[in-house]
Amino acid sequence: EDQVTQSPEALRLQEGESSSLNCSYTVSGLRGLFWYRQDPGKGPEFLFTLYSAGEEKEKERLKATLTKKESFLHITAPKPEDSATYLCAHRGSTLGRLYFGRGTQLTVWP
Amino acid sequence: SAVISQKPSRDICQRGTSLTIQCQVDSQVTMMFWYRQQPGQSLTLIATANQGSEATYESGFVIDKFPISRPNLTFSTLTVSNMSPEDSSIYLCSVAEERAYEQYFGPGTRLTVT
Numbered sequence: 203e204d205q206v207t208q209s210p211e212a213l214r215l216q217e218g219e220s221s222s223l224n225c226s227y228t229v230s231g232l233r234g235l236f237w238y239r240q241d242p243g244k245g246p247e248f249l250f251t252l253y254s255a256g257e258e259k260e261k262e263r264l265k266a267t268l269t270k271k272e273s274f275l276h277i278t279a280p281k282p283e284d285s286a287t288y289l290c291a292h293r294g295s296t297l298g299r300l301y302f303g304r305g306t307q308l309t310v311w312p
Numbered sequence: 313s314a315v316i317s318q319k320p321s322r323d324i325c326q327r328g329t330s331l332t333i334q335c336q337v338d339s340q341v342t343m344m345f346w347y348r349q350q351p352g353q354s355l356t357l358i359a360t361a362n363q364g365s366e367a368t369y370e371s372g373f374v375i376d377k378f379p380i381s382r383p384n385l386t387f388s389t390l391t392v393s394n395m396s397p398e399d400s401s402i403y404l405c406s407v408a409e410e411r412a413y414e415q416y417f418g419p420g421t422r423l424t425v426t
Contacts, residue, residue, distance in 0.1 A: 234413055236414075236415070238417075243420075243422070244419055244420065245316075245404050245406075245417035245418050245419050245420045246355070246404075246417045247417075248313070248414050248415065248416055248417075251413060251414055289354060289355070291355075293413065296360075296368075298343040298345065298360065298408045298413075298415065299345070299357055299360065299370075300345075300355075300357065300406075300415055301357070302354040302355045302356075303354060304353070304354045305354050
C-alpha cells in the first residue's frame with residue numbers, strides 16, 4: 203500500500219537551532235512529493251513539490267530534498283514564526299489526489 | 313495562486329441534522345477536492361468534485377452521507393448528512409489546475425456535532 207510516514211511526530215527547537223524533518227515513502231512510481239505548512243485553525247499552505255531523486259527546492263529558511271526513499275525538510279536558523287505542523291503528501295495515480303502523512307508539529311522557542 | 317473561501321467557517325450542529333459547506337474560488341479551476349481532518353489527525357481525501365457529473369468518492373466515503381455538488385468551475389458544496397458526533401472534524405476544500413499539480417487549500421470549516 204502506498205504511504206508516507208513522517209518523523210518525528212513533534213520537534214522542539216530553540217530559535218536558531220537548525221534541524222530536519224523526515225518524510226519516508228513507499229510509493230510505486232512517485233508522481234510528486236508535496237510539503238505543506240499548517241497553522242492551527244487554518245488550511246494547509248503549499249510549500250514545495252518534488253518529483254525526482256536529487257531535486258531540491260528552497261524558500262527562505264526552508265529547503266526540501268528528495269531521495270529514492272525519503273524527503274527531508276531542512277530548517278535553517280528557525281524563528282518562532284516557523285512554528286507550525288508540517289505535512290508531506292504523495293500524489294495518487296489519479297491526477298490531483300493527495301495522500302497525507304500525519305505531520306510533524308514543530309515548535310520554535312525564543 | 314487561487315483565493316479560496318469557505319462558508320461557514322465553523323458551526324455547532326445537533327445529531328441527526330445536515331450541514332452544507334460552500335467552497336468558492338476567485339478563478340476558474342479544473343479540479344476541486346474535499347478533505348476531512350479529524351481532531352489531531354492528518355487530512356483524508358473524501359472525494360473529487362467533478363463539474364457536471366457525480367463526485368468520485370474515496371474508499372470509506374459514500375454519496376448518501378457526503379453529497380457533493382459542483383455546478384461550475386468556481387463553486388462546490390459538501391453536505392454532511394445525518395450527522396453524529398464522529399463527524400466532528402475540520403472540512404477543507406482544495407483546488408488544482410490539471411497541469412500545475414500544486415494543490416491549494418481553503419481555510420476550512422470546523423464542525424462540531426453534539
